[in-house]
Amino acid sequence: DQTKVNMYHKFQISGKVFMALGLKMKILITVLFSCVLIWSTMLLSSSNNNFKNYFLDDTTSDSKETPRDKLLGGLLTADFDEGSCLSRYHKSFLYRQPSPYKASEYLVSKLRSYERLHKRCGPDTNAYKKATENLVRDENYASKSVGECRYIVWVAGYGLGNRMLTLASVFLYALLTERIILVDNRKDVNDILCEPFPGTSWLLPLDFPLMNYTYAYSYNKEYPRCYGTMVKNHTINSTSIPHHLYLHNLHDSRDEDKMFFCKKDQSLINKVPWLIIQANVYFVPSLWFNPTFQPELMKLFPQKDTVFHHLARYLFHPTNQVWGMITRHYHAHLARADETLGIQIRVFRKDAGYFQHVMDQIVSCTQRAKLLPELAAQEETQANMTYTPKVKAVLVTSLYPEYSDNLKNMFWERPSSTGEIIEVSQPSGERVQQTDKKLHDQKALAEMYLLSLTDNIVTSAWSTFGYVSYSIGGLKPWLLHTPRGNKTPDPPCVRSTSMEPCYLTPPSHGCDADWGKNSGKIFPFVKSCEDVVYSGLKLHDEL
Secondary structure, eight states: OHHHHHHHHHHHHHHHHHHHHHHHHHHHHHHHHHHHHHHHHHHHHTSOHHHHHHHOOSBOSSOTTSBOOTTTTTTSOSOSOGGGOHHHHHHHHTSSOOOSOOOOHHHHHHHHHHHHHHHHHSTTSHHHHHHHHHHTSOOOOTTSOOOSOOEEEEEOOSOHHHHHHHHHHHHHHHHHHTOEEEEOOSSSHHHHBOOOSTTSOOBOOTTOTTTHHHHTTOOSTTSTTBHHHHHHTTOOBTTBOOSEEEEEESTTOOHHHHGGGSHHHHHHHTTOSEEEEEEOSOOHHHHTTSTTHHHHHHHHOSSGGGHHHHHHHHHOOBOHHHHHHHHHHIIIIITTOSEEEEEEOOOOSTTOSOOHHHHHHHHHHHHHTTSSOOBOOGGGTTTTOOSSOOEEEEEEEOSOTHHHHHHHHHHHHSOBTTOOEEEEEOSOOOSSOOTTOHHHHHHHHHHHHHHHTSSEEEEETTOHHHHHHHHHTTOOOEEEOOOSTTOOOSSOEEEOSOOSOOBSSOOSSOTTSOOSTTGGGTOTTEEEOSSSTTTOEEEOOOO
16 A cells, blocks of 8 residues: 555656646747747848838838828829829839939929919810810911910820820920920820829810821921921911911921920910920920020929939829739839849840840940849859848840840859849840830830839930839939940940930030030030930939
8 A cells, every 4th residue: 555655656746747847848839939939020120121111001111100201202292092093102102212312392383383274274174175166266376365274285106215205305395384285195195104183184185176187197397387397488477376386306307396495486386375296205405405494494403314203203103004013023023132133125226136245245234333243153153152142133124035034044054153142034025016005015114113113224225215214213324335236345334424314316506506416515414325425415413
């Protein structure tokens, strides 16, 4: 019996020991779980800003009390429903770092004033109805007042990059002259861009009386009311003001066409109630040469190389369908990267496609500029590898997928000399430009905006697609020099000192015939374009 008692006590003691050990194990597991949870939280909190932004609502990561600037310092109005156009407010603070370039108070005030004017004069107003009724009457307007509602109609033409550059140019002209901009609605503008003005529309009604002319693209230099032709033939003067004029501002324009912005021309044009304009160039630099416009432009844009940057962020907001394309690719390929690089490739030749000398030029440019690393030697393969390598996401846009495929293979087959992981993506490769096809243009706009979200950007010379992308993003690009024949240029590219687009075909002289290719000697903020040295003009901020 005593033996049984002793055994009972031993089992009792052993049970207590096991219970104590079990309790300690539970405590240990709880502690370990807590540590893992804390470590995971710290890891997430140290992720890059782009990844954090995916989770943020309307506050900054630094302080929940500081709201993010959805309105871009007043550039945008709060008078829109967010759901109708998600990109309007979301793109400005969820996917992009705040722009270091603040819109002037004068520009903000001017935009609010314009919005009120557009409401009073836009489509479906009595003022618009009266103005269109007067348009079809064959009357002399010389002795009549046209009131506050005067219009400029933008006619769509050429590729999407050209259209966005010219829309911004025409809108700035409308701001300076207090005209209402109306946009040709027969193309796909409404499928790719949201309305920019609250409580009204910028779309030209399809029953506009003069719309039948543009179906056959008969607005050209031979059009009877073409201003340049009338000036050349001396068939227009202040005693015979027509009810409308056509402004021809294309790459084949004559100086008579391009000089419509001059002071003496404006004194007559201001009396014309309707202007129709067709353009495919960014003509903003020429507006600064009008002595009446220049003081106003100085107040609107104290930093002169921000014109398109501010106007594009105000005017151009991708529709929800396009915004979906942008955000899906962004989160799949760019959001988690430590650094992003955009490369836009356009080959301007009849037999355009993949060329090895262009591929060599891209690699040479990006490596010389330290935008992409060199490839590691075979013996360095393991030495440069780390447990947490940095990831650089490279976004390539081109009609031809071979460029991104070759870049991807290059960094897949061999590691980088820095140990960085290079991830290459290309949203589409259409091979042929298909302007005016809805899906093609939607993809093009999505890719422009994706490029604008990158940290650095390389673009092709002469490319309006590239101009739009880097300027919206507030980026100063590396511009690829145009190859001569099949040889890679040396140097392969040049860093721009301005984020403004280039005016590819400016007039040969100014309003007073005192400027041309050397206009930088007269106006230090207008200089030759880095990629179109012998003809193009570009705005720079004064140093």
